[in-house]
Amino acid sequence: MFGSKRRFDIKSYPGFLPVTLLCLVILYAPLLVVTVYSFNASKSITIWEGMSLRWYVDVFVGPESEKFKVAAWNSFVIAIIAASVATTVATLAATGMIRAGKFKLRGLSFGLISLPLMVPEIVTAVATLIFFNAIAFERGLMTILLAHTAFCIPFAYLPISARMQGIEDSYEQAALDLYATKRQAFTKILLPLMAPGIISGFLLAFIVSLDDFIITNFVKGAGVETLPTAIFGAVKQGIKPNIMAISTMLLAVSIVMVTVSYFVSKSDNTK
Amino acid sequence: MAAGAASGGSATTDTYREARTWLLLPSWLILAGLSLIPVCLMLIYSFLTKEFRGGVIWDFSLAAYDQFFFDRGLFGDDPAQIEWTYIAIFWRSIWQASAATLLSLAIGFPTAYFIATRPERNRAIWVFLITIPYWVNLLIRTVSMKFLLRDQGPLNDMLIGIGLIDTPIHIVNTNFAVQLGLFYSYLPFMVLPIYAAVERYNFSLSEAAADLYASKFTTLRRILLPAVKPGVVAGCILVFVPSLGSFLAPDLLGGAKNFMIGSLIEEQFKGNAGNWPFGAAASMILLTIVLILLLIFARQQARAEKEAH
Numbered sequence: 001m002f003g004s005k006r007r008f009d010i011k012s013y014p015g016f017l018p019v020t021l022l023c024l025v026i027l028y029a030p031l032l033v034v035t036v037y038s039f040n041a042s043k044s045i046t047i048w049e050g051m052s053l054r055w056y057v058d059v060f061v062g063p064e065s066e067k068f069k070v071a072a073w074n075s076f077v078i079a080i081i082a083a084s085v086a087t088t089v090a091t092l093a094a095t096g097m098i099r100a101g102k103f104k105l106r107g108l109s110f111g112l113i114s115l116p117l118m119v120p121e122i123v124t125a126v127a128t129l130i131f132f133n134a135i136a137f138e139r140g141l142m143t144i145l146l147a148h149t150a151f152c153i154p155f156a157y158l159p160i161s162a163r164m165q166g167i168e169d170s171y172e173q174a175a176l177d178l179y180a181t182k183r184q185a186f187t188k189i190l191l192p193l194m195a196p197g198i199i200s201g202f203l204l205a206f207i208v209s210l211d212d213f214i215i216t217n218f219v220k221g222a223g224v225e226t227l228p229t230a231i232f233g234a235v236k237q238g239i240k241p242n243i244m245a246i247s248t249m250l251l252a253v254s255i256v257m258v259t260v261s262y263f264v265s266k267s268d269n270t271k
Numbered sequence: 272m273a274a275g276a277a278s279g280g281s282a283t284t285d286t287y288r289e290a291r292t293w294l295l296l297p298s299w300l301i302l303a304g305l306s307l308i309p310v311c312l313m314l315i316y317s318f319l320t321k322e323f324r325g326g327v328i329w330d331f332s333l334a335a336y337d338q339f340f341f342d343r344g345l346f347g348d349d350p351a352q353i354e355w356t357y358i359a360i361f362w363r364s365i366w367q368a369s370a371a372t373l374l375s376l377a378i379g380f381p382t383a384y385f386i387a388t389r390p391e392r393n394r395a396i397w398v399f400l401i402t403i404p405y406w407v408n409l410l411i412r413t414v415s416m417k418f419l420l421r422d423q424g425p426l427n428d429m430l431i432g433i434g435l436i437d438t439p440i441h442i443v444n445t446n447f448a449v450q451l452g453l454f455y456s457y458l459p460f461m462v463l464p465i466y467a468a469v470e471r472y473n474f475s476l477s478e479a480a481a482d483l484y485a486s487k488f489t490t491l492r493r494i495l496l497p498a499v500k501p502g503v504v505a506g507c508i509l510v511f512v513p514s515l516g517s518f519l520a521p522d523l524l525g526g527a528k529n530f531m532i533g534s535l536i537e538e539q540f541k542g543n544a545g546n547w548p549f550g551a552a553a554s555m556i557l558l559t560i561v562l563i564l565l566l567i568f569a570r571q572q573a574r575a576e577k578e579a580h
Contacts, residue, residue: 024400258403
């Protein structure tokens with residue numbers, strides 16, 4: 001027995017591969033099914049009548065197209081602005097947390113930044129609604145934008161701070177030794193090195209804003225809709241084929257953005 | 272995410288020491304203004320008097336908490352009895368979130384373990400595959416789940432088609448559908464911390480156990496599981512907490528009979544029938560439960576870290 005090969009491979013357990021595959025099936029089956037049925041020619045969501053782009057056409061020119069166009073535009077504008085502000089704030093905060101020495105309020109600052117991740121989303125939604133009510137801020141697009149900006153900060157912060165921790169400060173030190181100002185070291189050395197982290201932080205914040213339903217549903221004014229609240233309203237009356245077409249498009253946007261984020265954050269420009 | 276969150280990140284340099292306040296100020300202002308102060312206001316609102324068309328009257332009152340815990344009859348002058356309606360909703364939510372957590376663990380643990388034992392260059396792709404669905408709109412995922420599980424949906428069609436069943440199985444509007452929806456919503460939160468823990472695990476410990484004639488199962492139970500326990504606990508917390516307050520899965524997949532905390536809270540702020548102080552009180556109770564859980568979790572992680580050194 002001594003020195004001989006072990007009786008079995010200690011690392012692998014039977015059944016773990018099938019469970020992993022089952023896991024992937026559960027994760028992807030609903031998305032695939034909806035994607036396939038969004039191309040259904042039938043008016044019914046139950047019967048399959050062959051491939052067609054009819055419901056995609058319906059989304060853009062059909063009776064409900066105006067509503068969805070406005071909602072999509074709102075979602076898009078809010079996501080762009082909220083993600084840009086959140087990414088900028090998160091980049092500065094990460095620099096302050098990771099590149100500005102130890103300080104007393106560091107733990108507290110970190111707690112504040114991760115607060116939206118710890119508080120259940122519905123509680124954040126209630127609290128934000130109450131806040132706007134207490135200061136008599138009229139509900140509308142602006143309230144959605146403000147709420148999204150705050151909520152997106154931790155999502156932007158995580159990849160950005162992870163990236164910054166991976167960059168040695170010798171590059172900036174070298175610049176400072178060659179008489180660069182600190183501002184120059186920051187903008188000309190650190191920021192370009194940070195680019196992959198910043199881009200992936202921005203993309204994640206963008207998706208989080210684009211996808212948010214609960215907070216938006218609480219703080220939006222009457223008649224103001226984003227894509228998720230418009231979809232939710234429509235789904236309450238039953239799942240219709242045009243909803244599946246919109247869902248498939250939104251799904252595609254999310255997957256493309258996450259994939260880009262993945263490959264950008266993997267690319268390493270410090271070498 | 273969880274491990275980094277507990278410790279606040281690694282060592283720092285101090286290149287931009289002078290600018291620190293200015294660097295951090297925007298995040299302090301935005302998060303204090305739109306996250307911390309609102310939560311404090313919510314606490315205050317839960318002690319105010321309700322206005323009949325939504326909103327509050329600024330008069331101190333314990334009515335919201337009283338309504339939550341006590342039943343004083345139709346006119347409010349009967350002797351106080353325990354009010355079970357809302358406690359039952361909280362209890363059901365805890366139950367549903369626990370079931371979803373167990374389901375995620377049962378499927379997430381083998382998956383995480385399997386991924387962590389792949390050759391190093393393939394792991395990132397596996398992790399990526401597991402996390403993609405998480406970034407797809409939660410609403411769309413939940414609607415897709417409902418579409419798949421409907422009585423006339425593709426799942427039942429397929430099962431009938433291959434002759435496994437004769438009549439459709441009713442899944443939508445059951446407890447199980449909600450659990451499945453919650454599982455689907457938060458599974459990556461289970462897989463990622465367990466994956467991280469298994470990846471760090473030193474497999475020569477398992478090999479030593481096997482050399483000493485421990486069976487595979489014993490090795491798993493006595494050696495591997497204790498070593499990766501912090502990851503498992505982190506995964507369970509990360510699935511349980513958002514499940515507890517979730518709104519979409521119970522609302523879309525559960526129907527009226529499977530009401531959870533999220534729907535109870537949402538109802539208080541919709542239209543004129545709502546009760547803002549009561550909604551704020553229910554949110555405070557939910558937040559308290561969550562914070563207690565996170566505190567226990569933080570202490571447990573700190574202890575595990577101490578033992579590791």
